[in-house]
Amino acid sequence: MHRLVPFLCLFILLTGCKSSEPETADSPTPSLSGPEFASWATTPPMGWNSWDSYGPTVREDEVKANADYMAENLMEYGWEYVVVDIRWFVENTKSHGYNQDNPIYVLDEYGRYLPATNRFPSAAGGQGFKPLADYIHGKGLKFGIHIMRGIPTEAVERKLPIKGADGVTADQVYTTENQCRWLRDNYTIVAGRPGAQEYYNSIFELYAEWGVDFIKIDDLSAPIYHKDEIEMIRKAIDLTGREIVLSTSPGPTPVEFAEHVDRHANMWRMVNDVWDSWDHIDHLFDVSQDWYPYIGGGTWPDCDMIPLGRLSIRGERGDDRMAALTPDEQYTLITLFTIFKSPLMFGGDLPSNDGFTQSLLTNKEVLRMHRESEDVQLIFSDGAQVKIASHNRSEDWTYLALFNREDSLSRELTVDFAELGLEGEVSVTDMWTGEELGSANGSFSRTLAPHASGLYRLE
Incomplete structure (x- = not known):
């Protein structure tokens, strides 16, 4: 006889833990009492992100190759998002870091980044990411991009007009205060100034026109939690009328803002970047302890990307390699991610997968647990x-x-x-x-x- 459910109901009442209606393979969309956007990710999002393999240098042909592999080999298991990570709008990027000396940005007349056509040729003629999104949608998959919070420094310097804000230019909505410490592409947008919300509205209007389904936004959570910009972003996404799943990055997201991020984002990073090092995996056991009450209901604490398979072909951390974790450590990583119900964003180059890596991504019973389980509990932890x-x-x-x-x-x-x-x-x-x-x-x-x-x- 199973007596876990009454105990968990009491636990939820006492702790304020989120819950949702039972979800089965035949009824994948549970009823949700939270914000509308929570219904856009009723199970933790699963997909591929270009960062671990290509850093800021990924090209269109590489994105398509990973999308092709996902459609043929992984889509039936629930993998569906293909995400182009950082600096897709810079023509002269480099691996192992960022070109911050003389970056060549691509912007439109309203100060909105556009894909660099020397890396994404289908974006020529002002088409942006729509042709690539159409290609990925044609495979039955979903398309995502990464951006930095704020407004481009070049848009400020050129005093470009903000679409939808009559007479307001980019230099009127920014501040240098709290500019990202590790990448200087953008300035902070000052909430409440005329044109501030309109700028965010304008970029998400553009992304919706392209067909973006998922957006990862960086420098939102750490070292400072940017509450005002998160709220502007939430409003701008909702105004598009398109279901764009929101992922905040990086971590650690401050636990004192747990309720706020839970009301505004579908997923949020608990940690900084996770790489193929045991120390990084081990750290997740500690940092995750505060986040169990927030698992489920269409919003998800995020363990970061899965750094397995072939990494750093032109990446930020280390040289081209297969993941340095032992087989036991790789099982531990996937087991933790799946039972914790973290979003699963694979970082390795999918066409380079070997049989073992592929087996970690295609175990039907493990993925069923990840999709259908509820009431995740930390039963015991003592550091060992x-x-x-x-x-x-x-x-x-x-x-x-x-x-x-x-x-x-x-x-x-x-x-x-x-x-x-x-x-x-x-x-x-x-x-x-x-x-x-x-x-x-x-x-x-x-x-x-x-x-x-x-x-x-x-x-």
């Missing part, structure tokens, strides 16, 4: 071991993930079924292998190697 559980109400299943964070010691991890609200005989299945591990009474134990994990379905 972590136990996380969630539940599939439609099947009366409990999911259990165990992690050994030790660097050199194997550990036996044990979970008492009473902690999960379970009693009686429980059958256990290893979700990564599909192996049935038999039945257990009262508790379940597993010995895990350093940095290893296990993911189990309990019935």
Whole structure:
């Protein structure tokens, strides 16, 4: 008999944790009581982002190659977004950093960035990203882009007019205060000034015309949480009438603004960039602890991109390589991301995937858990071991993930079924292998190697 649901209902009442109606494969859109935009991402978004492979240098042919691969090999598993990351509007970019000495920006007459046609040739003639978006939509996929918050420094210097704000120019809505510390393309927009909201309205009007479905906006959350600009962005997206999923970046998003970001964005970064280093993965266990109450209902704490497969072909961190994590560490990464219900944005070059990397992205039962599970709980964490559980109400299943964070010691991890609200005989299945591990009474134990994990379905 399963007794987890009453316990979780009490937990939700006491903590204010979000919840939603049960979701099954036959009814993918649960009813949501939150803001309308939450219905645009009823399950955590899944896709590919160009950053980990190409940094600020990605080209149109590379985006199309990754879209082709996704459509042929991953779309049936729920992967759908293809996202062009940073500085698509700069003609003379470079890998391993940014060209900030003499960047050649491409802007229209209203100070809005346009794709650099030497990298995105289909954008010629003022077409912008619409031809590329049409190509990706034609595959049955969705298209996304990255931008920096604020208004282009060049638009300010040239005093370009702001569309929709009669007589107002870019130099009248900006401040140098709190300019991004690591990339100097844009200035801060001052909320409340005439033309400030109109500038954000104008760029999202353009993106909606292109067919953008997803936008990642950088320098919003850390080191300063830009509340005013987030609110202007939310309003501008809503005014377009197009369902554009909003991702704020980077992290760590301050926990004191949890309620605010939850009301304005579909996903938000909990950490800075995550790369193929155990320290980065290990850190996620600690920083995620504050965010469990905010998982679900169309808004999602974000563990960052998945740095697996072939990385840094022309990337920002390191040289061209396959991910440096061990197989156990890669399983741990994917297990954490999926049971936590983080958005899944793969960063490696998809056409370069090997069989092992592909297997991590196409396990139907693991992805079903990621899509359908609810009531994610941190059961135990002591710095050496972590136990996380969630539940599939439609099947009366409990999911259990165990992690050994030790660097050199194997550990036996044990979970008492009473902690999960379970009693009686429980059958256990290893979700990564599909192996049935038999039945257990009262508790379940597993010995895990350093940095290893296990993911189990309990019935």
